[in-house]
Amino acid sequence: MKSSPPAITAGLLALLWTAFQPAFADNVRLQSLDGLMSVEGELISVDGDELVVATVVGTVRFPQAKVECFGAACPPPPEAEDTAPQDEPQADVPRGDVAIxxxxxxIERMLPDVLDHFSRTRAGSSLSRGGDDQAGWRYTMTNEAGAVISLAAISGGARQGIEDLISGRxxxxxVSRPMTETEAGRLLDGGLTAVRAAGLESVLATDGLVIVTDSSVGISSIRLGDIARVFAGKITNWEALGGPNLPITVFARESGSGTRDALNAAIMQPYDEDISQRVIGVDSDRGIADAVLAFPxxxxxxxxxxxxxxxxxELEEPCGLFAAPEPFAMQTGRYPLTRHLYAYTRPDAATDGLAAELIRYLQSQEGQEALSEMGYIGHRITREGLENQRVRLAEAVATPPQEALLEPLREMVETLIAAERISPTFRPYSENGGDVLAKADARRLAEEIAAGRFDGRELLxxxxxxxxxxxxxxxxxxxxADALAVVAQVRGAGPDFEGRNVALRAVGYGGLSPLACSGTPIGKDINRRVEVWSRPLAESQ
Known part of the structure; x- marks a missing residue:
């Protein structure tokens, strides 16, 4: 059966659009070339080979070569389909004392809350906001003496944010992805190594790519390879994934967004797939969820x-392991599609002035506590209940290892069964922000130890x-050896805590407790790690 491009139920789509769209002068009707889809909406612009249309779920892009356009505002039909990727237009960044x-x-979700908390740390400061998502926002911070500081911000996607930084705008x-080596080299000679050495890169919080559907599809988990094939247009019906006989409508972020870049890097490229032209582009992360809820x-x-x-x-791995998109799994890197939220500063703004002050606040214990209170997965040290860890230990016992590892397995269970898992997890060899995160977590853990929060305990x-x-x-x-290296890193990362009643001990258990399928690229990244556990000192005697 031939599916519609994009695979949307025509009657539902037309009904939603016509019910919610007012009579704009630039309204158009788009119809797929096979006649199975009809859409009405306001034509906002023509961007390269795409028609950009206002919808109830945000701005949606349709390949011009895949549809016929009817209405006075329609552009001339393209002479031939052009599949070359198009660069996103760059908006001007409004200027203030600090431009973001x-x-x-x-920019749209985290920054307003962050600036509200940040303004309260500056004695007597108040914050006001104006502007919109098209022209950008302007924040004004005023102290008791009447001194005014302005901050300006615009959301144009990760690619534009980094380009604006490089150009000085x-x-x-x-941004929701790390800089590439090429981008870093344009910012500072020496590339990423130099950017990190100069302190221009900060990991503010943890996030994750989440695969979302509506309840009609009838499945609760999906494999990464199947995700890649769905977004490549090779799987077009839920029946192939164990669901109902229902066409799959696929939504993704537009080109230039960090979420789309992360989708390419984490899912499409490892499976040698490209995002299909039939995927519908949406202009915000929230718009993706709204679209999924709107279209069965x-x-x-x-x-x-x-x-x-x-x-x-949930994500299902070939070896039978499952990973749910939960905060602790993302904070510890257990969730395979974990990503991080980054701040980059220009070299001339990294040490002095309001920009540097704001970044220092976000990296501080106070700033991380504030992020956690706002609902973000910050780097504040958290704990996971013993019950979850006991389940994991039971799974390790249920899969007997080679005979030479039976004694280490017994020792691991005895050592950890009454211990408490805390969130710092060190993966200095990981390409997913590993070294930057390891340094920040080592410093934060050292500060907690020095403050006495682990007195009377042994950290494993x-x-x-x-x-x-x-x-x-x-x-x-x-x-x-990895565990010993992390102990040394923590001891040298922050304030001296030698006088505290706390013990640090390194142990190693090899491959006894894999979190992902061994031998796979994701498995190698997730499984080689150093976890931190805490137990009363009396337990170690």
Whole structure:
């Protein structure tokens, strides 16, 4: 059966559009070339080979070569289909004492709350806001003496935020993906290594790509490879995934957004797939969830912070492990599609002035506490209940390892069964912000120890590797070495805590407790780690 491009139920789509759209002078009707889809809406612009139409779920893009356009505002039909990727237009960044540009999830959602908290840390300051999502926002901070500081912000996506930073149009880029090596080299000679050494990169919080559907699809989990094939247009019906005989409508962020870049990097590229031209582009992460809720049989990928009631699917791995998009799983890196939210500053704004003050606040204990209070997954140290960890230990016992590892397995269970897992998890070898996160977590943990929050306890630094080595002892040795290195990093990262009544101990258990399928690219990234556990000192005697 031939599916409609994009695979939307024509009657539902037409009904929604015509019911909610007022009579604009630039209204058009778009019809797919096979006649199975008809859409009415306000034509906002023609961007390259795409028609940009206002909808009840936000701005939606339709490939001009895939539809016929009817109405006075329609552009001339294209001579031929052009599949070359189009760059997003760049909006001017409004200027203030500090200019900020970047991803919508940070500029439109996080930044207003952050600035409200930040203004309260500056004695007697009050904050006001004006503007909109098209021209940008202007924040005014006024202190008791009447001194005024202005901050300007615009959300144009991660790519534009970084470009604005490089060009000098912005002092800070708040983005949902890390800089590429090429982008970093344009900002500072020496690329990412130099950017990080200069302190221009900060990891503010943790997020995750979440696969969302509506309740009509009847499935609760999906494999990464199947996600790639759905977004590539190779799986077009839910029946192929164990669901009903229902066409799949696919929504994704528009080109230039950090969420789309992350979708490409984390899902499409590892499976050698490209996002299909039939995927419908939406202009915000929240708009993805709204679209999924509006159209039965649809799927989208969005931010953890923008699921808005849509059904979030668990990720199923080939070896039978499952990962749910939950805060602790993202904070510890257990969730395979974990990503981080970054701040980048220009070299001339990194050490002095309001931009540097704002970044220091966000990295501080106070700033991280504020982010957690706002509902973000910050880097404040949290704990997971013993019950969840006991389930994990029971799973390790249920899969007996090689004989040479039976004694280490017994020791691991005895050591950890009464301990409490805390959130710092070190993956300095990970390409997903590993080294930057490791340094920040080591400093934060050292500060907590120095403040006495772990007095009377033993902190266990527990190393794991990805897979069982040919000689099992090799994995144990490597895991122990990783754990010892993290202990040394924590001791040297912050204030001196030698006088505190706390013990630090490194242990290694090789591949005894995998969190992801061993031997896969994601497995190697997730499984090689150093966890931190806490237990009373008496338990270690």
């Amino acid at each position: 540009s970047g991803s919508d999830i940070l 912005a002092d800070i880029a708040l 049989g649809s799927i989208g990928v969005t931010s953890f912070y923008a699921t808005a009631g849509a059904r979030a699917l 630094f527990v190393g794991f590797t990805d897979e069982f080595a040919a000689a099992p002892e090799d994995g144990l040795v490597r895991a122990q």
